[in-house]
Amino acid sequence: MFSRKHVETLLQTVLHDDDILAAYHKYWQQYSQGAIYVNQLFGYLNTAYIKKRKLSDADLIYGEINFDTNEQELEIYDLFLHIWKRHMITPLQGQLTTLISQEIMKDRNGGAVNQAVLHGVLDSFVSIEAYKKREPVQFYRSIFEDRFLQETGEYYRQVASQLRSEHNCSEYMEKVIQKIRHENMRSRKFLHPSSYEKVSEEIQNKLVDDHIQLFHAACEEMLHLDRRKDLSNMYSLLKPIQNGLNYLIDKVENAIKRTGLEAVQNLKGKNIPCTFVKSMLEFPKKYSELIRIVFNNDLKFIQALDKACVYAINVKIKGECKSPELLAKYYDNILRQSPKEISEMELDEKLDNGITVFRYLEDKDLYQRFYSRFLAKRLIYNLSTSMDAEESMINKLKQACGYEFTNKLHQMFTDMSISRDLKKKFENFCRKKKFDIGLGFSILVLQAGAWPIRQSGFPTFAIPRELEKSVQMFETFYNNIFCGRKLIWVHYSCMAVVQFNYLKKLYTVTMGTYHTAILLLFNNTDSLTFQELKETSELPEKDLKKELQVLVKSRILLTEGEINAYSEFILNRNYSNKKLRFNINVMQKITAKEVEHTNRAVDNDRKMYLEATIVRIMKARKCTRHILLVNEVIKQSKSRFTPNVNLIKKCIEVLIDRNFIERSLSKPDEYNYVA
Template identity: 30%
Template sequence: MAEDTRQDKRTGFSPLTEHNTNGIARTSALAPSKTGASKKLVIKNFKDRPRLAENYTEDTWLKLRDAVGAIQNSTSIKYNLEELYQAVENLCSYKVSPTLYKQLRQVCEDHVQAQIHQFREESLDNLSFLKRMNRCWQDHCRQTIMIRSIFLFLDRTYVLQNSLLPSIWDTGLELFRIHIVSDGAVQKRTVDGILEQIELERNGETIDRSLLRSLLGMLSDLQVYKDSFEERFLVETNRLYAAEGQRLMQERDVPEYLHHVARRLEEENDRIVNYLDLSTQRTLINCVEKQLLGEHMTAVLQKGLSTLLDENRVTELTLLYHLFSKVKGGLSTLLQFWRDYIKSFGGEIVCTPEKDKDMVQDLLDFKDKMDNVAHSCFTRNEGFINAMKEAFETFINKRPNKPAELIAKYVDSKLRAGNKEATEEELERILDKIMIIFRFIHGKDVFEAFYKKDLAKRLLVGKSASVDAEKSMLSKLKHECGAAFTSKLEGMFKDMELSKDIMIQFKQYMQNQSEPSNIELTVNILTMGYWPSYTPMEVHLPPEMVKLQEVFKLFYLGKHSGRKLQWQPTLGHAVLKAEFKEGKKELQVSLFQTLVLLMFNEGEDFSVEEIRTATGIEEGELKRTLQSLACGKARVLNKNPRGKDVEDGDRFNFNNDFKHKLFRIKINQIQMKETVEEQVSTTERVFQDRQYQIDAAVVRIMKMRKTLSHNLLVSELYNQLKFPVKPGDLKKRIESLIDRDYMERDKETPNQYHYVA
């Protein structure tokens, strides 16, 4: 075959002929001809690869070295870059790669070593030094990239096939690290300068962030970032924020301090985004959080949590929770202080008798406030919500019985007629909130006793604001405490409904009487076990009333034989028709007021003693009754002498000059404030009921177990009883049952009890 002696037009360096470099003959099968015979093309007689021209390697390297030098000195390159690239490819093709790699490394190393002198200048300030270092680094990176572009074939063939050899780029980094950055004085001054710039920025000054980003990127690329910079940086950061935390805790109040910490954390995160290595983020932020928060958690909470909660500083409380959630043990510490605050604040509400009047409203407001903090500021954290419930349950039971009593009275005030404070929807929400407070109370039987007493008044005197509201409250109590708790209360409503049916029948009965009465009588029949016990009071009723009572008694007992009726005049009320100079009026009054007013049909002037003798009303009740008729807003009686209080020597006469814009006037009986005796009486009834329940529980347990130790019996009782009880009270009840022969002590082991069948 003929030789192709064409000159390579690309390089101008290599007068080489193009041949198959392997010198191996190849055969190729051709498609069959029309005749069906196949032909083969045989290629043979390849020439051996020609040798390089003499001095070609040395001449080519000199040109390549000149080009590298021009790049390093930032001067123009004499040769075309494509020519230089082809020259490298040619040298590599003739196994000159190891020598070429070593020569290139040596040239680069000599150049880098020569750069160190510019960093020895002592007169440079730190910022100028950093700028010079950055300029040197940028030049080095640019030069290395250009050099690699020329020696790319070497990098992609020889270096890539030798795993132990660093690439040209890595070689450039290695040389810069060894001869520049690893120099002790240079490295120290570089890091000192960077730390100085960061400290200036932390103190509020403006710095060149792009300079720091470049230099820290250099340290990271050279793999000396952690050892040379990060360790010192974190030490300085610890020192700075430790001192700052100590100082600011003394100088600033907690809200200011929290905002400062948040700002510092934001600044440090911003530094990570802008120039620090991302690997520093966790340790840096942990450092700031530890020094500004972790070291001062207790101090922050002692100094400021109460103030933040008292003033309802929602923004700062949210920030406090957010910051403390970042610190180890932060939330658990905050949780404990939150619990202690609730116990302390709530305990003051409950245990201060002077605040009893507003106790329940204060508790509701306090609960609303803490709920808002838990939901809005503490992200509905279940631990904080549970801690709040525990704290409420603890402080509300520090004062036995009183909160339960006052909650019952608060409910009474909301359900009583004349309460214009809330719509039906608002009233429902109030009752729901009350039930939340009610759940925390241990002595629910105390609540039941006072609630039942107030409910009876509302039902019997017709003062209930809404039957729907009453039944809604009853439903809530039943859902919370069970059917047994509300059975008597439900019985009261049932009595009222049955009484309405009985009165319809009684009116029909009266219409069939030969002598119909001119008095319309309404009677409520109360089942004794359902209603509070009332002390019977004998008063002198007019003959007409007595006669009508007997008629009703005859009617009722005729339908229900074997029953006994006991009249309760203290709860009675009436509507009287009265004539004044102004005209006729109707007076809606209590039965006691009725008895007093009816006396003035028989005379014009009476003394207190005369009225007491005629009516039989107890002295204290009579004075309150006279006070309501003569000293209130509707003065249908005149008192002589005038005054707010009724004395024994006072006399009363009918006020014929009485005037009022309404036709029917309701004269409220002056309610005697619940006396200490009445409160004690209600509480004693509860205590008596508890004794019965304890006795029943002891007998029930002993009947089942037959024999039991004292400690196990007490433990069982605590599990069964639904009210708080002291060990001493249990011991007294056990002794009482032993005395009554329900159980006996073991003769050999006095601490052991046996059930007596």
């Protein structure tokens, strides 16, 4: 009773004061401090009577009981606060909230405001119900916050309209950032912490979200002109908005895609593979720096950069993606012997650069095919800059894709090592048999499944007498060691080192086996007709013409006119060359025919891989829907290549025809595994 009368007396004093907020704040401080003293004085009453009748904190917070405040059930301090709320704040709430809003508006306009008073008054709205466990700021929210947020929104709606009419997008963003920064500081000066985020969200909605089309219209030009300050401002303004960055992210991704596509389309010059890798490394650098500096390494922008790089590197020009072949050629150029020596550090850096591009490749299986073909050429013709560099490259690929990806590549190195041992054993075998081959003979025995070498379809020919003994002797040696293994001689990949002893200078020429077989026929004569060469070499007419064209073009053989069945070929005894050692058409590069064969082989491999994947999935699931099966096949195949949905459908049909799976009778879009 005494407390209520005291508060009513203070109310009258406040009402008659010129500065109601200051008077309210003064008496609130005195009253709240006095309430603490009285609470301490009646501490035994709180403990012995009130607390025993009160519900527990758990009941108040988590219980389903709707507990209405009762003056007789409150502790002394809480009771005093309740009296202040009922007899001071409730009668004054209209005036107090109006005066608070006016003071905050004055602060927005640069006027002087008593921060301690304003903050103290608002804090009293929260403190008055601090004893409530459920929503202790409910009273503060109901009498002040809801109204304040509405007024703030209306104020900044007008501010936004004025700023848009007076400024362009760049200037508008600068002004908005200042407004948001000042309002956030104002919130922390005056308001309760529960209001900070709400006020910030309200300002964002009125100044940014309601005008988001303005930002969208300007962002593409800002990206094109590389206006990083404006882009940074736009990023900071759009980030708090739900899905606000999506449009900007799309524009950044499209800009990177355009740059990457231009880099791919503008490839020109002699060394296109190196230019390709260099371009694919350089074009993301600009945007990587942009994302780091302007967009604060935001994960969504990093993902957009990755997507754009994947698009640029895997783009199909005229229906074909050249990236796997170009990257394989890039490594071939690096790992192939070169007159210009590079340091180990520089070599390792170049290998890592290629791996960076490789990680973005979708058709990794196609790259593997090309790489294995180039590697085979380097190993067979002893063209590698170093075996350490070759093994380092294989290890980098294994780290990127796993052991299965490099299994056959490892086997190629194993075969080379075994071949060196076989060569030594063959030499010992010949010494024991006291057999003189009569020439230098080196052999490579390679596993058919590991090497990308055609085993059939190459032209047959009569092995020259000079080579026949060595071939027969090696077959005898090999059959003695291995029982049941079959040797297939790949003559089109062989080469011979031939000396020209009929000229003034001694020339040493490296050439293919077919060229060697043709030239050896001129040991006993200076002139042979096309028919004589055909009958003796037993080469098909088409292949014989091709081999003779090379010898005629290099001026080793002479003939008149176009090569035909009636041509006569004369050994050029006046032949001269600046080089004493040179090569004639040794198959060191990948031909267009081999590229075509590689693409066909990859297509066949993909069909078998997809069929095996489908069977594996169906065996595990027994029954699944069409869309789920397709998605799972794509998911499991992505590490090797991105499969075409139509190809997956064809593989499913093939497996149905072969009775591996069957369509469900009850559901047409469902498949069952046939055990």
